[in-house]
Structures are given as C-alpha cells and as structure tokens.
Amino acid sequence: MNIFLANQWGLLGLLAIPAIIAIHCFQRQARPLLISTLFLMPKPQSESRSGRRWEFWRNSWAFWMQILAALLLTILLAQPRIIKDDSTAQVAIVLDASASMSAFRDSATQTVNHILGDTSRLASNTTWLVRDSLATSQRLYHGEDANLLRQSLEAWQPTHGTHDAASALRAAQTAVGREGRVIFITDEANPALESLAEVVTVGEPLANVGFTGVRTDQRDGQPIWQAIIRNYSDTPQQRKWWIEGTSGTQTEPQNLSIPANGVRRVGGAFPEEESAISLRLEGDAFTFDDHAPIVHPRPRPVAYIIRGEQSFAEWIRKAVARIPGIQYGAVDGQTDLGVHSLTSPERLTTLPQPYAIAFAKQGADVGSLSAPQSFVEAHPLVEGLTFNGLVIQREDELPLPPSDNAVVLVWSANEPLIYLESTAQGRVLVFRFDPAQSNLDRLPAYVILLNRFIATARQQRRSPWRENFETHQALPLPSNPIQPYTIQHNQTEPLPLKTWNAPTKPTLFTVIHGGDDLLQGAARFADIREADLRQARTAYDLTTGNNKVIRQNLEDDLLTPLWALLLIGTMLANYHFTGRNT
Amino acid sequence: MTSATIQLPAHEVHRQALKSAESAARMIQLAFRRDNWRGQSGNWAGMGIGSSIDFQDHRQYIPGDDPRYINWQAYARTGNYSMKLYREEVSPQVDLAFDASASMFVTPEKALRALELLYFAAHSTFQINAQLKAFQLIGSQVKQITTDALRSGQIDFSSTEATPLTPHFDRVPWRQQSLRVIISDLLFPSAPDAVVNVLSSGRTRCIVFAPWTEQEANPDWLGNVELIDCERDARQTHNLSAHELESYRQRYRSHFAAWSDACRRRSLDFARVKSEGSLTQALTREALGSQAVEVIGK
Structure with a gap:
C-alpha cells in the first residue's frame, strides 16, 4: 500500500519533538515557597542545582505524552493519503536538446531520477515517455520500466543550437493525453513554455570561453585562417590554446587572457601540406566551442x-x-x-x-x-x-x-x-x-x-571539394548517388552517412563516395547563444502537478478521525500527568 | 521572630484573634475541672485543707494548729482535742508558653489561629480568676507577656535573635503544680520525648495546642520549587514529583504521631488545632475529644 503525504510541509510538525526534548531538559523556573517544614522534606530524587538552567533529560509520562501528541499532530498536518490500486499516470519528460545542456548533462540525469521518484509515488502504474525538444525527433523511451528509461538517456544528445521546444512539448502532451503531465528539463527558464509544460531547470551559471567564429582567406597566395575566442563571463579568464594538424602534430599550448565579456583573435597560415587543422582550447564545462576544426576551402568547380x-x-x-x-x-x-x-x-x-x-x-x-x-x-x-x-x-x-x-x-x-x-x-x-x-x-x-x-x-557536381560547416548543417551532396555515402571522422573507420548532415560535434570529417573522397569538411559549433551559460539556473518545483495527480489518484485517510481522537486523548493525558488537574 | 521574610501579625490581626478568642471562651474553656488544684485561695477546690465550708476530715490536735478549727463538741464528749478539717479553695495557677517562632506566622491563617489560641487560653484563665503567667519563646529568650497585653491584644513578638532549632521550653520558669499550656506548632526536628519530659516535670498537668494548616499537611508543591525555610532562610531547590510529595506527607504524619504518642505516655493533653475554619469549631472538633478543653457549665 503506497502512502503519500498530501501536505509535506506538515512534517514540520516533527520539529516539535526536539523542542519538547529541549523543554524537558530546560529547568522550569523554581517557584519560591516559604515553608515551615523544610526539615520534613525527603532527600530529592532529582535535585535542581542553583544556577543551572539545563539538566539531563528526565523521563516522565508527560514527556512521552507530548512526544506522542507531536507525532499525531504531524500525521494530521501531513495528511497521509493512500494511492488507489487502479490509478495510472502518464508522464512525458522532454529533454532540452540544445547544446548548452551538455554542460549539465549529469544534473539533468539526476533530475530525471528525481522526477521518476516523485511521479512514481503518485500512482500505482506510471507510464513514462521521454523525448528531446526537437520537433522532428523520435521518442527515446516509452514504457513503465524506470531502469530502461534511465538507460535510454544515453541516447539523448544535446548537441543542437537554439530552437523552439513548443512543438515537441505539444507533441508530448498529445502523446500522454489531456490528463498526462509534460515535464520539460532545460537549463534556462523560459516563461513562454510554462503554459505548455512543467518546466524544471538544471545547471548553474558558468564561465565559458570558446571559439565563436572562424574564417579562411588567401594572403599572398598562402591560405590563412583566423578565429575569434570569446569570454562569456563577467570576469577575466585565462586559457591555453593550441593547434593540431591532421598528421598528429601539435603546437605548444599558449596562454591567452580574455577580458570579461571580451574577445581575442588568433590566426595564422595553414601548415604546408596541410589542408585542415584543429584549433583547441583548454576545456571547460561546455566543450562544444573548445574545438574549432578548419579546412582550407576548395569549392567544387x-x-x-x-x-x-x-x-x-x-x-x-x-x-x-x-x-x-x-x-x-x-x-x-x-x-x-x-x-x-x-x-x-x-x-x-x-x-x-x-x-x-x-x-x-x-x-x-x-x-x-x-x-x-x-x-x-x-x-x-x-x-x-x-x-x-x-x-x-x-x-x-x-x-x-x-x-x-x-x-x-x-x-x-x-x-x-x-x-x-x-x-x-x-x-x-x-x-x-x-x-x-x-x-x-x-x-x-x-x-x-x-x-x-x-x-x-x-x-550535383561529383568532384572532390573542401568546405567548412556548422554542426548539423545539411551537406550539399549530389543527389542520387551511385553508391551510398560513407563518412569518416578523423582516422576512424567509415560509417554509413544516414542523414546528409554535418556531424553533431565539432570534428574533421570526410564523405566518401565509391571509395573516393568526395568531401573533406570541418564541422564547428557556431551557435553563440548556447555558449553563454550565465543564465543557467536550477529550479525544481513539481508541487502543482503533483497535487493535481494527488487529487486524481489518492484516497483520503479514513483514520483521520482516529488520529484526532488520539491527539485529544493524549493531550488530556498530558494534562493529567503534568499535575495541573491538582 | 527573626526571619525577615515573615510578616508579623498586624494589630488588626491581634484584634481579630482577641475577638474570636473571647467568643470561643464564652462557650469553651481550658480543662480546669479535670484536676485538684493547690495554691492561693480562690474559687477552685484545692488538694489541701482550707477554710471552705466543705467538711473533709478529722484528726488529732497538734500543737500549733489553729484553735478556731478545734472540734469543741468532741472535746466535750471525749476530753481530747480534735481538729475539724475543711477542703481548701484555691485559685489555679496557669503557666502559658507561646512559641513565637516564625513558623507560627508562616501563613495568615496559621498566624491568626496561633494568636486565637493564645488569647483563648489567656481569657479562659481570666474567667476563673486563675493566676496566669504567660511567656513567649522568641529566639533564645523567654519573655513574659503581661496580663494587660493579653487583655488588650497588644503583644510585641519582634526580636532580633536567631530562632533556635527547638524552642527553649526548659527556660520557662514553670511553677510547681501549675497547669501548663503550650501553644506551638511543634515544627522542629527535636525528639518529642525530650521536650515532653521538660513539660511534664513537677507534678503538673500540661495541655499542648498545636496549630496546623492544610497547606503544610497536604501541599501542592509539584514541579520545580525553591523551598525557603521561614526561620533560617535556608533554601533548597527541588523538582518534586508526586511520589516525593507523598513521602513528605508520610513524614509529616509520622512527626505528629510521634508527638501524640509522647504526650500520651506522659499524660499530656495534646490537641492539634486546624487553622482553617473558626476557632470554636476547631477546638470543638480537635481539642474537646482530647480533653484539652471543656465546655463551660457541664
């Protein structure tokens, strides 16, 4: 039998217990009594010592009656409810797919666990639906097994740029029905979405430094590159940066100071015999903009x-x-x-x-x-x-x-x-x-x-070319290929190119057609709105939604009158044991 | 009276006590009739030969006898001198000792009852023209209380001396064959027998009046209390439970049971007089049965 507390604030009634203990350790101020029979007084069992306000706790019936009264009062205030055996709940969890969530992935996972714990208590059977906030995405999980749900989170890839989650939230609401709940986990509060879902925010303000833009050009017939590094924080930041070549070479890391909210430009020529390089920046929580691969573009004729x-x-x-x-x-x-x-x-x-x-x-x-x-x-x-x-x-x-x-x-x-x-x-x-x-x-x-x-x-020209892309950007590959395209990241084995888009994370890549390199590309994260993590906040309040489910699925505690009568009886007993009736 | 924490009875209290005692003394008196008295001539039949009209006995003339009591008619018949003896009429002697320790005035009720008993004993004595000597035991001193003070209700109990644990009854100038009247709450730790021995010495009768209050017999001192001795300012802080209070009540009862036994063994009349209620009611209920007082006219 699942029991739920309709008013968790009622548990504050338990604070009365330490208060009662303290009171019983606190000496009541002695009443001065002028008597003539002091010599007849027996040796006291518990003698108060003058000047001491605290003494060791004394066992008494009144103490236990007061403790019992505090417990009963807590039960009455907390309003325990019993979940109906046939109650069901539909909960859709929508995970923000924007790249900034990658910095708070662990927090988001923990929050999902909290949501699982909170929502599973409210009904005998809970069905969860998990998806990300892209309108075109498929669901990550749908079912009643919390463990499988947790495993499904590994497929969640928050790699996208800023996007509107409203469509995904509406789709989730449709999937769980009118009585179902939609919980949106993101890193930045968005009041516009609060009418569509219960918004839970994770994360905290972080100082991020990253590449915001790159460009290539020719100077004196020599291909050159330039990159801008930006500090998304209100304090100056220090970072190391270096260049990696495709052949495994790497320059010595150099220190870079970026003023608060400022930018720094770096640049240079492409190494000889190198048509691509990777700019690397000392890592921080948001890693997408710490890597900027660049190719020297060569368009198709x-x-x-x-x-x-x-x-x-x-x-x-x-x-x-x-x-x-x-x-x-x-x-x-x-x-x-x-x-x-x-x-x-x-x-x-x-x-x-x-x-x-x-x-x-x-x-x-x-x-x-x-x-x-x-x-x-x-x-x-x-x-x-x-x-x-x-x-x-x-x-x-x-x-x-x-x-x-x-x-x-x-x-x-x-x-x-x-x-x-x-x-x-x-x-x-x-x-x-x-x-x-x-x-x-x-x-x-x-x-x-x-x-x-x-x-x-x-x-439609099938000639090799080199080009720089943003992550997720559509690749302008010739339609109707004779053989399926494959893609190769760095030196890894080629994989089938399922969607004709640039990789989801910054990397150098090669699209191969019929065994020949068709496209040598560089995918770089370029949505600077996602790189600014100063507005990230943590806020978790599902009380309203929980209460709604409680009203739907919980039965009142039929023992409430009994608790009330016991409380009254306990208080009367306490009155008796404190001796006030005499 | 030595304790600064106890307020001595005000003059108004004395007047109230005096009035109440006079009222009671019109119906009840000390148990004078229980004994044959010796002493100066008076209205009560004495133990010896006197000049009253009540014939008692004959005896042979002894030189020096008063010739007025020679039985001349017997001399005429027998030729021998014989004497006619008549019962003596004496005035009783009463020695009144009042324990003026602070405990006697610890509450207004007890103070009033103590004064009422004092004035009652005095006025009982005045009514039979007995010879009264009254004393107050105050501190270590024994001070005589004048008859005028007892009649007018103006007695000074003030003292600067510390109150001893036990009143000095042995310092009272008791008279032989007097009726000794003790007014004390007996709230001191001394063994009763020692005090009773003092009071009963000298072929005398003794009446002990012990005023008490319901509060000291059945107190409601549960919880944390600071108990202050009214006579010595000694203080003890107790956290009293119901069990401890019951233990106190037991000790209280045992204390006065010991006094009652001691008085009975030495033929002292012992009467505890409750402070609550009127004096007449209290004496009728608690002293009449112990023959410490008697109803006038019966």
Missing part, C-alpha cells in the same frame, strides 16, 4: 557554357565572374550549366545541360520600356529578394511563356516574369526578358538569384 550572341556572352561572363569555382567550358569532360539566349520557347525542353539559364532574346526596337510591379513567390531561390526597380523592354506579350509544370518565382502583375522550368535534362531558370534591354545586372537580387541557382548546379 561549376563548368558553364554560353549560347548566344557575343554581347550576351560578355554580359553573362561579367555577371558570373565573381562566383568562386565557376569555369567556362567543360571540366573533366562535364558541363554543369548552360546559359542561353532564346527566342523560341520550344528550345527550353531541349537544352542539353542539366542546369540552364535562359533569357529571352528581343530586338532593340521592340516594345517600350516598362517598370513592372513585381511580386516574389515563396521559394528558396528568391526568398528575401525583391525585384522592384527592374526596368525591362515590354512587348504586348512577354516571350518564353511557362509550361504547366513551371514554378513561377517572380510575377509582373498577373504575368510570370521569372520562373523555373523542369525539363527532361534538369531545371531551367527562365527570364522572360532580354537582359541587354534591362537594368537586371544592377539589381542585387539578380546576383543573389544567380548565385543560388548556380549553387544548386554545383551541388
């Missing part, structure tokens, strides 16, 4: 050709000149992108390259100049861009009309202006006006759109 008049070709070359890695003509016998000037829409479906950009070809004296009001669709290629201010040569009807399968990117009034056409070979980005008869090259949106489209073309 994009081979393009131009089909059009000389003036058009020059115009295009001028536009793509600043895009890194782009090369005119075939590379390794492969052309990735074609840029065409067309007059006939039928040509769109016969373009040979998998990716193509098509511009309408117009005569110089056809139509009049127009500045159409443009509207941008929600599409990754044009997200955040605006084409207002675009001036084009307007005919009665724009050339190169889209097919039914086309995805319109930019509208001019109710007429598609720029769209994406899918063909048997690939995708064609179509501009329904002649760039030479417009001010397109002066619009920043055009340059960005061009870069984004060329990037999609580059993504």
Whole structure:
C-alpha cells in the first residue's frame, strides 16, 4: 500500500519533538515557597542545582505524552493519503536538446531520477515517455520500466543550437493525453513554455570561453585562417590554446587572457601540406566551442557554357565572374550549366545541360520600356529578394511563356516574369526578358538569384571539394548517388552517412563516395547563444502537478478521525500527568 | 521572630484573634475541672485543707494548729482535742508558653489561629480568676507577656535573635503544680520525648495546642520549587514529583504521631488545632475529644 503525504510541509510538525526534548531538559523556573517544614522534606530524587538552567533529560509520562501528541499532530498536518490500486499516470519528460545542456548533462540525469521518484509515488502504474525538444525527433523511451528509461538517456544528445521546444512539448502532451503531465528539463527558464509544460531547470551559471567564429582567406597566395575566442563571463579568464594538424602534430599550448565579456583573435597560415587543422582550447564545462576544426576551402568547380550572341556572352561572363569555382567550358569532360539566349520557347525542353539559364532574346526596337510591379513567390531561390526597380523592354506579350509544370518565382502583375522550368535534362531558370534591354545586372537580387541557382548546379557536381560547416548543417551532396555515402571522422573507420548532415560535434570529417573522397569538411559549433551559460539556473518545483495527480489518484485517510481522537486523548493525558488537574 | 521574610501579625490581626478568642471562651474553656488544684485561695477546690465550708476530715490536735478549727463538741464528749478539717479553695495557677517562632506566622491563617489560641487560653484563665503567667519563646529568650497585653491584644513578638532549632521550653520558669499550656506548632526536628519530659516535670498537668494548616499537611508543591525555610532562610531547590510529595506527607504524619504518642505516655493533653475554619469549631472538633478543653457549665 503506497502512502503519500498530501501536505509535506506538515512534517514540520516533527520539529516539535526536539523542542519538547529541549523543554524537558530546560529547568522550569523554581517557584519560591516559604515553608515551615523544610526539615520534613525527603532527600530529592532529582535535585535542581542553583544556577543551572539545563539538566539531563528526565523521563516522565508527560514527556512521552507530548512526544506522542507531536507525532499525531504531524500525521494530521501531513495528511497521509493512500494511492488507489487502479490509478495510472502518464508522464512525458522532454529533454532540452540544445547544446548548452551538455554542460549539465549529469544534473539533468539526476533530475530525471528525481522526477521518476516523485511521479512514481503518485500512482500505482506510471507510464513514462521521454523525448528531446526537437520537433522532428523520435521518442527515446516509452514504457513503465524506470531502469530502461534511465538507460535510454544515453541516447539523448544535446548537441543542437537554439530552437523552439513548443512543438515537441505539444507533441508530448498529445502523446500522454489531456490528463498526462509534460515535464520539460532545460537549463534556462523560459516563461513562454510554462503554459505548455512543467518546466524544471538544471545547471548553474558558468564561465565559458570558446571559439565563436572562424574564417579562411588567401594572403599572398598562402591560405590563412583566423578565429575569434570569446569570454562569456563577467570576469577575466585565462586559457591555453593550441593547434593540431591532421598528421598528429601539435603546437605548444599558449596562454591567452580574455577580458570579461571580451574577445581575442588568433590566426595564422595553414601548415604546408596541410589542408585542415584543429584549433583547441583548454576545456571547460561546455566543450562544444573548445574545438574549432578548419579546412582550407576548395569549392567544387561549376563548368558553364554560353549560347548566344557575343554581347550576351560578355554580359553573362561579367555577371558570373565573381562566383568562386565557376569555369567556362567543360571540366573533366562535364558541363554543369548552360546559359542561353532564346527566342523560341520550344528550345527550353531541349537544352542539353542539366542546369540552364535562359533569357529571352528581343530586338532593340521592340516594345517600350516598362517598370513592372513585381511580386516574389515563396521559394528558396528568391526568398528575401525583391525585384522592384527592374526596368525591362515590354512587348504586348512577354516571350518564353511557362509550361504547366513551371514554378513561377517572380510575377509582373498577373504575368510570370521569372520562373523555373523542369525539363527532361534538369531545371531551367527562365527570364522572360532580354537582359541587354534591362537594368537586371544592377539589381542585387539578380546576383543573389544567380548565385543560388548556380549553387544548386554545383551541388550535383561529383568532384572532390573542401568546405567548412556548422554542426548539423545539411551537406550539399549530389543527389542520387551511385553508391551510398560513407563518412569518416578523423582516422576512424567509415560509417554509413544516414542523414546528409554535418556531424553533431565539432570534428574533421570526410564523405566518401565509391571509395573516393568526395568531401573533406570541418564541422564547428557556431551557435553563440548556447555558449553563454550565465543564465543557467536550477529550479525544481513539481508541487502543482503533483497535487493535481494527488487529487486524481489518492484516497483520503479514513483514520483521520482516529488520529484526532488520539491527539485529544493524549493531550488530556498530558494534562493529567503534568499535575495541573491538582 | 527573626526571619525577615515573615510578616508579623498586624494589630488588626491581634484584634481579630482577641475577638474570636473571647467568643470561643464564652462557650469553651481550658480543662480546669479535670484536676485538684493547690495554691492561693480562690474559687477552685484545692488538694489541701482550707477554710471552705466543705467538711473533709478529722484528726488529732497538734500543737500549733489553729484553735478556731478545734472540734469543741468532741472535746466535750471525749476530753481530747480534735481538729475539724475543711477542703481548701484555691485559685489555679496557669503557666502559658507561646512559641513565637516564625513558623507560627508562616501563613495568615496559621498566624491568626496561633494568636486565637493564645488569647483563648489567656481569657479562659481570666474567667476563673486563675493566676496566669504567660511567656513567649522568641529566639533564645523567654519573655513574659503581661496580663494587660493579653487583655488588650497588644503583644510585641519582634526580636532580633536567631530562632533556635527547638524552642527553649526548659527556660520557662514553670511553677510547681501549675497547669501548663503550650501553644506551638511543634515544627522542629527535636525528639518529642525530650521536650515532653521538660513539660511534664513537677507534678503538673500540661495541655499542648498545636496549630496546623492544610497547606503544610497536604501541599501542592509539584514541579520545580525553591523551598525557603521561614526561620533560617535556608533554601533548597527541588523538582518534586508526586511520589516525593507523598513521602513528605508520610513524614509529616509520622512527626505528629510521634508527638501524640509522647504526650500520651506522659499524660499530656495534646490537641492539634486546624487553622482553617473558626476557632470554636476547631477546638470543638480537635481539642474537646482530647480533653484539652471543656465546655463551660457541664
């Protein structure tokens, strides 16, 4: 039979016991009595000594009656309740998956144990659901076995950046039902989530120092790197840092002083014959930003050709000149992108390259100049861009009309202006006006759109390249690989690449395709919001939720009237034994 | 009276005690009739030959006898001188000793009852014109109390001397064949026999009045108490349990049982007089049975 105390504060009644003991050790102030029969007084069994206020505890009936009364009063105040035999409880524990929780992983595990202890007492059968706070994550555990639940916590990987846990909390609430409890374990209080779950915070304010950003560049033809180290604390910090090469070399650790809330920059050239290095910082509780791997980037080439008049070709070359890695003509016998000037829409479906950009070809004296009001669709290629201010040569009807399968990117009034056409070979980005008869090259949106489209073309290029990523970042690998990709961290055995994302922890890695290195990458943690641990707090209060479950699952103690009667009887007995009735 | 912690009875208390004693003395008196008296001529029949009208005996004339009591009629018949003897009428002698130790005044009730007994004994004596000598035992001194003071209720019990453990009854100038009246609470640790021997010496009768209070017989001193001796300022701090109190009560009863036995062995009239209630009731209830007092007229 499980017994629960509905009012744990009632246990404070036990404090009466030491108080009673103290009182019984404390001499009552002697009443002075003037008598004439002192010579008849027997030798006292317990003689008080003048000047002593404390004496050894004296056994008496009154003492034991008072102790018993204190115990009964504690029982009445604590309100013991009995859990119904058929009671059930559903509890969802949502673990914050953000990287800052990695600094408090042990505390979070202990908190889960506390929650297990607290919630399991409230019902005869408790079903737990454990998941992390990512909306897309699967549950870590679902069942009634607390030991298996604890084991499942090992799969919890708090490696992600800042994210909104609301979706995960709602999903957890749905899973446990309306009467179920959702407990969110995080390291920083978030009042916005308190309406969705009972929030338990773990951790404590910590001083953290870490890499906040890296960049690479060329200086005098030599690849160089730079990194910024930041102190996320209100006190100056001292750290050692060093560089590790891929061949196992390591520089001598150097001391670094970072002022409170300040930054320090470090940098240097890549070692000869080394295309990657790892920056290391003396460890602290938050280790994600203590390691910053860097590769000297080498983009994949994009081979393009131009089909059009000389003036058009020059115009295009001028536009793509600043895009890194782009090369005119075939590379390794492969052309990735074609840029065409067309007059006939039928040509769109016969373009040979998998990716193509098509511009309408117009005569110089056809139509009049127009500045159409443009509207941008929600599409990754044009997200955040605006084409207002675009001036084009307007005919009665724009050339190169889209097919039914086309995805319109930019509208001019109710007429598609720029769209994406899918063909048997690939995708064609179509501009329904002649760039030479417009001010397109002066619009920043055009340059960005061009870069984004060329990037999609580059993504399908199966050529080795080097690139720096953030942890968890999607890897731009060519789709439809001939063989499955594998990934190799440092010198370990290659593993299947389950999701095309960068590793979850900072590391150098290599993506291998068909036995060849396709991508040499560096994954670095870059969410500086997670690195600031000064707001971490510990707060554990499940009283409200517990009381709710208590009301649902507990029966009143039917012996309460008996305790009350015993208390009254004990007090009367105490009154008797203290001699006040005489 | 030596203890500074005890307040001597105020004049008002004396007046109250005197009035109460006079009232009681109109119905009850000391047990004068239980004995034949010797002494100066008076109203009570004495043990010897006197000049009363009550004929007692004849005897042969002895030179020097008062010729007024020669039985001339017998001389006429026989020619021998014989004397007619008549009973003597004497005035009783009463020696009154009052223990004026602080314990007699420890509570107002006891102080009043002690004074009532003193004035009662005195007025009983005055009513039969007995010869009274009264003394107060105060400190180590024995001071005589004047008749005027006893009649007017103005007795001074003040003293600067320390109270001895046992009142000095042996220092009282007891008279032979007098009625000795002792008023004392007997609350001293001396053996009763030693004191009783002193009181009973000299072919005399003795009446002992011992005032007592319910508080000293059945006290409610449970718990932590500081007991202060009213006569010597001695202090003891006790944490008294019910068991210890019962032990005290037993000792108290044994103490007075010893006094009662000692008095009975030496034919002393012993009467404990309770302080609670009126004097008349207390004497009727507790002294009449022990023949320490008698009802007037019976």
